[in-house]
Amino acid sequence: MQPLTAEEQSLWDAWRAASDALSQVSTEVTAATGLSEPDFEVLTRLQESAGGVLRQSELCAITGWHRSRLSHHLRRMAERGLVSRAEVPGGAEVRLTTMGRAATARARPVHADAVRRHLVQALPARDRRRLEELLRRLV
Amino acid sequence: MQPLTAEEQSLWDAWRAASDALSQVSTEVTAATGLSEPDFEVLTRLQESAGGVLRQSELCAITGWHRSRLSHHLRRMAERGLVSRAEVPGGAEVRLTTMGRAATARARPVHADAVRRHLVQALPARDRRRLEELLRRLV
DNA sequence: TCGGAAGTGTTGACGTGACAACGAGCGCGG
DNA sequence: CCGCGCTCGTTGTCACGTCAACACTTCCGA
Numbered sequence A, B: 001m002q003p004l005t006a007e008e009q010s011l012w013d014a015w016r017a018a019s020d021a022l023s024q025v026s027t028e029v030t031a032a033t034g035l036s037e038p039d040f041e042v043l044t045r046l047q048e049s050a051g052g053v054l055r056q057s058e059l060c061a062i063t064g065w066h067r068s069r070l071s072h073h074l075r076r077m078a079e080r081g082l083v084s085r086a087e088v089p090g091g092a093e094v095r096l097t098t099m100g101r102a103a104t105a106r107a108r109p110v111h112a113d114a115v116r117r118h119l120v121q122a123l124p125a126r127d128r129r130r131l132e133e134l135l136r137r138l139v
Numbered sequence C: 001t002c003g004g005a006a007g008t009g010t011t012g013a014c015g016t017g018a019c020a021a022c023g024a025g026c027g028c029g030g
Numbered sequence D: 001c002c003g004c005g006c007t008c009g010t011t012g013t014c015a016c017g018t019c020a021a022c023a024c025t026t027c028c029g030a
Helices: A006-022 A024-033 A037-048 A056-063 A067-079 A098-118 A125-136 B006-022 B024-033 B037-048 B056-063 B067-079 B098-118 B125-136
Strands: A053-055 A083-088 A091-096 B053-055 B083-088 B091-096
Touching: A006 A024, A006 B006, A006 B098, A006 B125, A024 A037, A024 A098, A037 A053, A037 A056, A037 A067, A037 A083, A037 A091, A037 A098, A053 A056, A056 A067, A056 A091, A067 A083, A091 A098, A098 B006, A125 B006, A125 B125, B006 B024, B024 B037, B024 B098, B037 B053, B037 B056, B037 B067, B037 B083, B037 B091, B037 B098, B053 B056, B056 B067, B056 B091, B067 B083, B091 B098
Parallel strands: none
Antiparallel strands: A053 A091, A083 A091, B053 B091, B083 B091
């Protein structure tokens, strides 16, 4: 297997640098709200679901996380009062608490602002569409 | 602060999906060689430096890591025999071991192959150049 | 009805990463 | 010479994520 050419390496480096720059988004959300990126992910998914309730297995499917990861993380979030859990036939149910809803409401605008500053405003609309199209071909 | 528009959200989602897809690169390196992404980063930086030796502070500057992170990680890597450490006037020196060189030699082609399959070959040359240019504007 | 397979969730161990507190050496102005 | 600040590196603590092992249902066929 040949080593990467200069062009290939350069593209890879650019990717890494951009990833680094965009990691700022979750850094800012955390600094402003105390919610980590996984916290925000879980809360957002719950918020999006009707009633703020989801079966743990559904949450697992939506996020693509390992069951153990979700279990660990929900335990920590429940300890902080962001979600509550209940056993239901054949599984467990996760529910947004009032605190969880409030935290999500505080975090969402911070997140939107960070995404705009670091991603959206870095490119004019035409280039944003181009970038999105290219990104989708990587998946 | 307004919530993200559908276009903004869609771009952000595409970014996240692509990040996810490209995280496969380090997953494959780890599976094939037992080296984590940070392991590979440190070993590569040392390899690139003349003699495979760097002051810990230089390594810190090159990687952009916190000093504590580097310290923790080098301790673990030294325990596995990948690097050795020595105190020198005004700091510490990190050196590739024979095992470290061997591990790097095994990992590099695996890494190159993964980058090609997941990033390079997903796009024709013209689009690769376009993508790189867009990525650089995000930094 | 029994028994195993599939699905769901938990736990413990371990590597990883951020942050804060600490301590050693160095240099420079008083 | 003292003391102050600076860089350098280490340590402890805690949150996070993966893996393997385990436990509990549910369900389905022999």
